[in-house]
Amino acid sequence: MNQKLKNSILFRVALAMAAIVSLSFAGMFSSVFIAQTSEGFAAAINQAGTLRMQSYRIASSLVHHLATDTPYSEAATRRLVEEFEQRLLSERIHHVVSEDGNPVVFLAYRVVEDQWSNIMRPALNNYMRSTDIDPLLLDLQPVDDARQFYLSNVDGFVDNIHLLVKALEIEAENKIQQLRILQIFILILTLIVIAIIMRFMQMSVLSPLKKLMSAASAVRKGDFSVRAAVKRDDELGRLGTAFNTMSENLSEMYAELEHRVKQKTADLERTNRSLELLYMTAKRLSESPISQDVMTEVIQDIEEQIGILSGTVCLGKPGDPVAYRMASTGQNTTWNVNEGDALNCERCFGKGEAHTFKVRLGTPREHSVYSIPIVDQDRQYGVLLVELNSNDKLDDWKKRLLETVASHIALALNMTEKASQSRMLALSEERSVIARELHDSLAQSLSYLKIQVSRLEKSILSEADMRQSLDISDGIRDALNDAYRQLRELLTTFRLRINEAGLAAALEETVREFDDRSDVDIELVSRIGNCQFGANAEIHLIHIIREALANILQHAQASKARVLLQCDAEGKATLLIEDNGIGLLEKQAQQHHYGLTIMQERAGGLGGKLEVSHPDAAGTTLKLTFEI
Known part of the structure; x- marks a missing residue:
């Protein structure tokens, strides 16, 4: 038989059920068989019991025939004998009495049958033959002898019949006892089979199932290390093996998932640290000018986020003999590179690419x-140096992060350099503007004063009319006053700054200043909204407005003035300055043309166009248009 089939629980349960069914059928078939074999015993016992009564009836008829001597009694005796023989030889008795049956019953029957055939029936036959003779010729002696013989042997014959009945009863009881024993035996076998099945179910089914349920409960709670201790070569054993394999696979899968979650968490933490470092670097480099303190803070941020020993920022380029150490967090200011004795910039800068090299920081350990x-x-612009332990290696993400930080530092240095260049260019341009304004204002006034002084000297030397000398002196005084005014305006203009409040506040401050200095009612209309003017544009606008208002206060003799600055959605700005004065006379235009020249130059710096007009033959309108 196949070993796998032999160890199968279903096969063994099927065998147990087959055994129970077989025992049940055996009990039923044996009961039916014994019942069938015992079916004729009751009739045979009854029939044998009637033989005893029939024997006594024959004896009674013989006695009655002796007393009455009637034909009726003779016929009754004959009929009783025939009935006895029919009953003795009836199928009811022969059905249960056979040579193959119980020998005691068969022997008892044979004794009764032989005694009847050989003793009792011959005596009765003799008696009945004698009674058939004519009574006149009848010899009574044989009849009486036959009668006496039967009567004397009937008790023994009845005893033998009684033994037969007793044997039949015992045989019937034996059959019933056999049925009872068989039923008890089958019941005991059934109980044994059931006990074996229960034990088998307990050991082979319930116990493994309990272990499997316990393991399943542990797995449901997340404990994938538990294993079902079911080592059997049957269905539950294979189920336990499959469960253990599943648990092991789940454990590996969960371990893999946990590893991936930890890896993703580490990646997120690393990304957060990287973003935080980049944010802090960008913030520090953008909020404050680049300095040693700022660079030191950046290096400290790198140490905190990446975990390096120290860092250094050196400014220079490959090929420079000495680099400028801008900032460093290391305790040693001199690094001995390999066998070198001093700071080897060539080793630090390398070929302009990221690389690693060994140093000894004042100790033999590298x-x-x-x-x-x-x-x-x-x-x-330089190099960013990070110090590591001798056995440490930077991960790729740390290298990329350091390269990004280095690019931020380079961008900040580039922006600082460009801002410095821009400031120097603006300073140069402003110096050119100052030079032009000094040339167009104070220089001309000084030239005029020089000419007037020469005239005064000639007038004094030639002893000309005193009136002429006084006129020349008055002209010199007026020129000096005008020069002082121009100097004050220039100083005020040069000191002008646009604060954090913006252009609108600077316009209000400028208009308020000129309004306080004169009786002219100056109105400011600002419609700049959210337009964004550049720093140079704001400076140029303030200079033009101040120059125009100064001319109005000095020469226009106006009572009202209006300053309008507006811009549209396309970024086109318009500056309009109006007054109700006497207008720009030809003489004034010639004497103060340098003011218009300065405003024209500043308008050109804005890329705009400056126009001066007299709309109502009274007053002056100055209009400047440019693109933001």
């Missing part, structure tokens, strides 16, 4: 230094 070039737009 440290690793990772050098990252500070490069922006193919221009190297």
Whole structure:
């Protein structure tokens, strides 16, 4: 038999059920068989019991025939004998009495049958033959002898019949006892089979199922290390093996998921640290000018987020003999690179690429230094050096992060350099403007004064009319006053700054200043909204407005003035300055043409167009239009 089939629970349960069914059928079939075999015993016992009564009836008929001597009694005796023989030889008795049956019953029957056939029936036959003779010729002696013989043997014959009945009863009881024993035996076998099945179910089914349920409960709670201790070569054993395999796979899968979650968490933490470092770097480099303190804070941020020993920022480029150490958090200011005795810039800068080299920081133990070039737009400003332990290695993400930080530093240095260049260019332009304004204002006034002084000297030397000398002196005084005024205006203009409040506040402050200095009612209309003017544009606008208002207060003799600045949605700005004065006379235009010239130059710096007009033959309108 196949070992796998032999160990199968279903097969063994099927065998147990088959055994129970077989025992049940055996009990039923044996009961039916014994019942069928015992079916004729009751009739045979009854029939045998009637033989006893029939024997006594024959004896009674013989006695009655002796007393009455009637034909009726003779016929009754004959009929009783025939009935006895029919009953003795009836099928009811022969059905249960056979040579193959119980020998005691068969022997008892044979004794009765032989005694009847050989003793009792011959005596009765003799008696009945004698009674058939004519009574006149009848010899009574044989009849009496036959009668006496039967009567003397009837008790023994009845005893033998009684033994037969007793044997039949015992045989019937034996059949019933056999049925009872068989039923008890089958019941005991059934109980044994049931006990075996219960034990088998307990050991082979319930116990493994309990272990499987316990393991399943542990797995449901998240404990994938538990294993079902079901080591059997049957269905539950294979189920336990499959469960253990599933639990192991789940454990590996959950371990893999936990590993991936931890990895993703580490990646997120690393990304957060990277973003935080980049944000802090950008914030520090943008909020404050680049300095040693700012760079030191940036390096400290790198130490905190990446976990390096120290860092250094050196400014220079490959090939420079000495680099400028801008900031460093290391305790040693001199690094001995390999066998070198001093700071070897060539080793630090390398070939303009990120690389690692070894240093000894005042001790025999070597440290690793990772050098990252500070490069922006193919221009190297220096290197970022990070110190590591000798056995430490930077991960790729740390290298990329350091390269990004280095690019931020390079961008900040580039922006600082460009801002410095822009400031120098603006300073140069402003100096040119100051030079032009000095040339167009004070220089002309001084030239005029020089000419007037020469005239005064000639007048004094030639002893001309005193009146002429006084006129020349008055002209000199007026020129000096005008020069002082121009100087004050220039100083005020040069000191002008646009504060954080913006252009609108600067316009209000300028108009308020001129309004307080004169009786002219100056109105300011500002419609700039959210237009964004550049710093140079704001300075140029304030200078033009101040120059125009100064001319109005000095020469226009106006009582009202209006300053309007507006811009549209397309970014086109318009500056309109109006007054109700006497207008710009030809003489004034010639004497003060330098003011218009300065405003024209500033308008050109804005890329705009400046127009001066007299709309009502009274007053002056100055209009400036430009693109923001």
